[in-house]
Amino acid sequence: MENKPKFAVIGGGSWATAIAKMLCENQEQIAWYMRSTYALEHLKHQKHNPNYLSSVAFDVNKLLLTNDINEAVKFADIVIFAIPSAFLSGELEKMNEKLDGKKVFSAIKGIVPETSMIVGEHFHKTYSIPYENIGVITGPCHAEEVAMERLSYLTIACSDKQTAKYVAKNVSSYYIKAKITDDIIGTEYAAVLKNIYSIAAGIAHGLGYGDNFQAVLMSNAIREMKRFIKQVHKMKRNINNSAYLGDLLVTGYSVFSRNRMFGNMIGKGYTVKSAQMEMSMVAEGYYAVKSAYKLNQLYQAKTPIIDAVYQVLYEGKEAKEVFKKLTDKLN
16 A cells, blocks of 8 residues: 555445545545536535535535546545445446555445345455455444534454554544454444344334334344354454444434334335335345345344345235234344
């Protein structure tokens, strides 16, 4: 790595906007790619993203704004992808600039639908990027609280400790604390799974279950997460750390959680399509549950909560009946 590697953020949503804000606290200039020409022009002149976290004001002199993904990738040594996993393949198809030699970080909390892989595995197997050049940025952290500069914590996962420390330093500020880990597979799977469990929490709330049941659901969810991740990638990890349990709790309980909001609509009787149309943001857990369910056909971990959410979202079963059966499987 160079002495001062440069960053690019790929994405125009709330989490991409939050990451750009964090980096601008420490970097002289970052590249920021987003598809929307309107949003880019608005940002240049009004100094904020019109669609997401519009309260955040940027020093536009610190931003190389572009709707050409190749320009952003060429600028950077460290490329942070922060777009919904469902759209990742489409964006990568636009890319002619090589990622060889660059550090690629995923801030995407989902599974790539085309390959049923987490993002790190997708980059490794599809683009031959070595794992030491791949990293993950995870929570527990909601973009909305970053915008309000409320104290938040991040976990930076990368097998290259030097790179992990550099990224952690450059997203840190008086309102952001960042720690590092080498569990790139486990933290990314945890970020995927917690969205599924958040949908489950939302469905339960929509059905009228109270705090007592929610506590049991979250307690079972962290143990289910542990079983699943252990089957997929065995290594020594403490599932009670912030990157796993902490991220699960904030996503399962927070009013900012889009996955919980989506699940709440399903519990109240919305169809999947109508709930998706109602929301302005993508609920990653919807796509993740299908991939996780199918992947677990291979690993055979005990996952009653994932199974229940899959049955409701993809098999069209009544949420009320599915969760009634689920209650007998929890302890």
